[in-house]
Amino acid sequence: MQVKKKVIIGSVIVLAFLLITWAVIMRKPIKDIIIEEEITDLPQKPRVSLDTYMPIIKDTMWIYEDSTTPYVPISVWVDFIKDNIIQIRFKQGDKITAKVFIEEEEAIYEVATVEDATIKQDYTTLRQYNNIIMKLPIEVGSSWIMSDHSIRTITQTDEVYETELGEQTGIEMTTRHEDYTITETFVEKIGLYSIKYETPQKTRTIQFSEMISNKPQEEVVELYLMNKATGKMETVFEKVAVMTNEEPKHFLTDLLKKAPNEDYLIDISNGAIINKLFLDEEEACLYVEMSEDFIDPQYSKTEEEKIITSLVNTLGHYYNAEYVVMTVEGEAYPLKSPLNDINGRIKVKDSFY
Structure with a gap:
């Protein structure tokens, strides 16, 4: 040229x-x-890269319409971005699914799926399979075999789609299974634009509707707080905005440092934090490490025990754990109480009524 x-x-x-x-x-x-x-013969810069059609944008929500359930949209957001690894969650109605992707060797791989991912947990180290979602070069006819033996092919490139961001160039990927076909389109600046599931009997389409920037994911946390006057545990529901790369220990610390009003004991003192949260799913046990002086020293031993009960049940219910083990800076929590069993575990209660 x-x-x-x-x-x-x-x-x-x-x-x-x-x-x-x-x-x-x-x-x-x-x-x-x-x-x-x-x-x-000027050197030409490659026109597209993988993130051209699969942009990963933090604190953004993508909304899709499902032809089978037109009144129940699908929401998509990014939980974590860690170098070349990302975790995304999809919500439709009460169902929330997490997926993990890795970008390497000029390809994007889907490597894990977690069903019922109703709370934010870090699954970025999880590896269950290895499916190439997209790879270079972006050329019509480029094809590869998926882990389930289906064949995925780039069937169109340089198509123009009308979006809320104006006209955008897109590509089409077709995955052929034995009994059905999935056709996906990806466009610049948006990413996944549409999905069509086709069987001999029916067709289902999922179509991009809206992209909302600077939109954190909203979670509702069930707090178990001790009423000062009655000495009883009460349930309070609080909404919290969760940003990309924000771990539960961060927003849970913030929530537990305050109370709806002066009727309740505050669980964590102002200068303290939750250092670590780890859920052993096989044992249904949550391990909680607190920083030093996380309980206000002005509280009595009786109030201290109530705060531990409050913390255990708030964190235990959030993670759907049966037991909680409390430590302070890695050392066993010194409270001598019938709350703990011989393994240092505290039982999470199902109800306080």
Whole structure:
């Protein structure tokens, strides 16, 4: 390809004339004036990359419409971005699914799926399978075999789609299974734009509707707080905005440092934090490490025990755990109480009524 680089526009005749005249007066030779030159074989930057059609944008929500349930949209958001690993969650009605993707070797791989991912947990180290979702080069006919033996092919490129961001270039990916076909389109700046599931009997479509920027995911946390006057545990529901890469220990710390009003004991003192939260799913046991002085020293031993009960049940119910083990800076919590069993575990109660 030839590209013409104009150094001095030839139409500027007056300026050229003045330069020549001045050179004659000064009796100095004038250099040749290059009007234009041709440069051949310029290196061309690749026009697309993987993130062209699968952009990962933090604190953003994508909304899709499902033809089978038109009144129940699908919401998609990014939980974690860790170098080349991302975790995304999908919500439709009460069902929430988490998926983990890895970008490496000029391809994007889907490597894990977690059903019933109703709370935010970090699954970025989980590996269950290895499916290539997209890879370079982006060319019609590029094809590969998925882990379930289906064949995925790039069937269209450079198609133009009308979106809320204007006209955007997109590509089409077709995955052929034995009994059905899935056709997906991805467009610039948005990512996944549509999905069509086709069987001999029916067709289902999922279509992009809206992308909302600077939109954190909203979660409702069930707090178990101790009423000062009655000495009883009460349930309070609080909404919390969860940002991309924000771990539960961060927003749970913030929630537990305050109370709806002065009727309740505050679970965590102002300068303290939750250091670590780890759920052993096989044992249904949540391990909680607190920082030092997480309980206000002005509280009595009786109030301290009530706060531990409050913390255990708030965190235990959030993670759907049966037991909680409390430590402080890695050391066993010193409270001597019948709350703990011989393994240092505290039972999470199902009800306080």
